[in-house]
Amino acid sequence: MKDMRPAGRMWNLYKMGGITPALTSMFDVQSAQQMAFMRSIMKEQRKNSLYDIPLETVELVVFDLETTGFSPYHGDEIISVGAVAVNGDSIMEDQSFYSLVNPKRNIPEQVVELTGITNEMADNAPDLYQGLRAFLEFVQKKVLVAHGTGHDKHFLNSALWKTSKVNLSHRMIDTMMVAKWLNPKLGHYDLDTLLQEYGIEVSTRHHALEDALMTAKLWSTFMVEFKSKNIESLGDLYAKLSY
Template sequence: MKQQKPGLGRMWNLYKKGGITPAVSSMFNNQNAQQMAFIRSVMKNQRKTSISEMQLNELEVVVFDLETTGFSPNQGDEIISIGAVLVEGTEIRTKKTFYTVTNPNRSIPDHIVKLTGITNEMALKGAQLIDALHQFLGFANKRVLLAHGTGHDKQFLNSALWKTSRIRLSHRVLDTVIIGKWLHPEVKTYDLDTLLNMYDIPITERHHALQDSLMTAQLWIKFLQKIMKKNIFTLGDLYAYLGK
């Protein structure tokens, strides 16, 4: 009598529990299983280091940006590109960047094509979501993440991580909108263009994930210089001030 293979429901339950088991590997290909294991391991190791003594002038930050088909992953919107750059202290490492176009497996609305320059033909040749996440998290590793208006980016990253690996983002995240509001309470709007103009940072190509990341990185450096002039020197202290 042949041994009965685990049913689909049982394998799905194992998958939801986070176990990378032979049953799951038989349901998904080995490459995907390895990528899921890597993504989960990165997430699990994020909060083991205390932030209280992380010196801001030595802090490694990955500044990132996403372009998406819309504003709501719950309504079927998907990531179409991820860009990022490494910042070490007050130095932007322009040779250490990440960029990928991601296949959303759906059509891109015309206004998004016009906004981002990413066509459906380009997206079809892009990385699958789990591949893009694997590459991005390999680049980011355990570093602090930073973005402008993190609500949108975290929402999409969490949706993508849950969809592919049944896990949520556990990186520490800084938001230049929140920092901007703290440093400049007199400003009426905190969109990226307004803050870039305030600091005389040249605006290059907007709504391109890597270019937006590079501009946001320059903004972070300007902010960081002002922060340290306030005698705030650790990441723990910065979080404490931002939380007030």
């Protein structure tokens, strides 16, 4: 007798027709289409080799997330995404992205005070899949840059797995790691400290797009230092950061 529990049904469908029909049968058509779309983006990204591209011409997207807390694995969710395109050291402010995201849960009062994002604003925002899809369509195959990528990568991976059962495959650069390499004696590497250290004007903190723009300006200043250290390609930079 066939096992018709979800896991057993999945295995039987897989044996008969492969993973795509199995997934389609396990989820509704819309969910299957969403998963297929996200999988196609991640598959294309894995094909993309960027190590030999000169840093002065590499296409980047500097981004930031605002979230309900610190752990996506304990119920915290994304509430906004901001991003701006950068070519080499040129910030393309006319190519930016911003979206609120409905976390489908209450936003803690301290987060409301910090970000200015209220529960009413979030209730009218796109859901996680819609916000994530729009962000990835903006990013395409470009390298992702963020300050303290551990936090952002955890949330993106959680969101991708929750919506599409895939993991993020884009190359990422952490401006915090870059700062530690360039300024090993600085002591503190939070965004506020680095903005002050490099003389970058602070606009609105804890707004995803504004933080992304300030991080992009930080990246531009790093590019000047890369030249003095003979860092010419993305591969050169990754090699230095891996030490």
